[in-house]
Amino acid sequence: MFGECHAHLFMDGENYKEAVRRHSGQVDESDLRRHLQAYAHSGVTFLRDGGDYLGVSRRGKELAGEYGIDYRTPVFAIHKEGYYGGIVGRAFSNLKEYHRLVLEAAAQGCDFIKIMTTGIMDFATDGSITGEALAADEVREMIHIAHEEGFAVMSHTNGDQAVRDVVEAGVDSVEHGNFMSRDTLDLLAESQTVWVPTIATIYNLIDNGRFENTVLKNLYERASENLCYAYEKGVKTALGSDAGAYCVPHGRGTVDEYEIYRKNLGYSEKTDGWIAQGECIIRKRFRRQT
Numbered sequence: 001m002f003g004e005c006h007a008h009l010f011m012d013g014e015n016y017k018e019a020v021r022r023h024s025g026q027v028d029e030s031d032l033r034r035h036l037q038a039y040a041h042s043g044v045t046f047l048r049d050g051g052d053y054l055g056v057s058r059r060g061k062e063l064a065g066e067y068g069i070d071y072r073t074p075v076f077a078i079h080k081e082g083y084y085g086g087i088v089g090r091a092f093s094n095l096k097e098y099h100r101l102v103l104e105a106a107a108q109g110c111d112f113i114k115i116m117t118t119g120i121m122d123f124a125t126d127g128s129i130t131g132e133a134l135a136a137d138e139v140r141e142m143i144h145i146a147h148e149e150g151f152a153v154m155s156h157t158n159g160d161q162a163v164r165d166v167v168e169a170g171v172d173s174v175e176h177g178n179f180m181s182r183d184t185l186d187l188l189a190e191s192q193t194v195w196v197p198t199i200a201t202i203y204n205l206i207d208n209g210r211f212e213n214t215v216l217k218n219l220y221e222r223a224s225e226n227l228c229y230a231y232e233k234g235v236k237t238a239l240g241s242d243a244g245a246y247c248v249p250h251g252r253g254t255v256d257e258y259e260i261y262r263k264n265l266g267y268s269e270k271t272d273g274w275i276a277q278g279e280c281i282i283r284k285r286f287r288r289q290t
């Protein structure tokens with residue numbers, strides 16, 4: 001089985017608030033072990049986390065080896081105060097503070113830096129992106145600082161211009177990347193950036209009842225179209241389901257994302273080869289350089 005290149009071990013795919021409550025004060029190790037076991041059971045031996053502010057991912061790194069998992073963590077994600085990202089990380093208000101957080105993540109044993117540059121898709125209304133995107137020059141500086149400290153950067157980014165901004169700034173992987181135009185996908189194809197589309201977060205909500213099916217189906221269709229175009233153009237990509245998010249269970253989420261790729265691109269060696277190539281880049285780049 002392929003690796004899972006975007007998960008959050010602190011969430012359980014069911015109830016975010018409950019997960020936060022469970023790990024507050026002290027990491028609930030039995031919960032963490034249950035999730036790691038789910039990966040081992042699904043044959044997933046490589047795991048890249050998207051971070052949390054409760055120390056779950058940090059502890060996960062210490063336990064993962066027991067389950068035969070090569071686990072990479074940013075410890076916590078970093079977002080700008082007043083912008084999206086509080087659910088998985090810590091905030092800065094200026095670049096000096098940002099730099100301090102990068103050094104703190106490093107001191108806590110991070111393998112790479114995770115940043116948040118935009119909001120998420122608004123499933124509840126029309127699927128537009130919530131909140132505002134960070135300014136391009138600030139994002140460029142954030143990526144630069146992390147690179148200078150020797151870390152690869154994983155960026156949570158949605159929206160056409162915002163994706164352009166991170167790709168042009170040399171980000172190592174772009175997460176979600178919803179609503180990219182073909183021009184931006186072309187740019188991505190020429191870059192070294194790996195795209196992790198996390199389509200299971202949309203697909204698994206269809207027929208679930210919490211959100212409008214028409215909105216979800218439309219979003220899924222757009223994501224599929226971009227996936228097919230990316231495949232055609234040779235964009236670098238890797239499997240990541242955002243496991244831990246609502247309706248995306250650990251272990252199964254990776255299998256679901258793989259199925260989405262194959263359904264759209266074909267059940268072929270070529271599809272597998274494309275995924276393997278991107279994962280290989282993630283494995284090489286998202287580790288601490290010694």
Ligand SMILES: [Zn+2]
Nearest residue numbers: 006008050242
């Ligand atoms: Zn995530």
